[in-house]
Amino acid sequence: MAKFAPDRGGHAVAAGLILMGAGLLVSAYGTLRYRAVDRQLESGQFAPATFAAIATTTIVTLLALVAVAVLL
Known part of the structure; x- marks a missing residue:
């Protein structure tokens, strides 16, 4: 996730962690x-x-939207 974020800072790491959590939930x-x-x-x-x-x-859809919002 950090690779695609504009500033590659803490927001990208947070978004990545949110998406990883969503993936674990689905799994x-x-x-x-x-x-x-x-x-x-x-x-x-x-x-x-x-x-x-x-x-x-x-829940997974909402987590994905939160991840996008974190990156903006």
């Missing part, structure tokens, strides 16, 4: 969802994604 949610779906398929009772998928997407 953790994806892992948990994968395991839940696997268990559901094994038991023959699949349930579509719940509120957690929408919440995770919303």
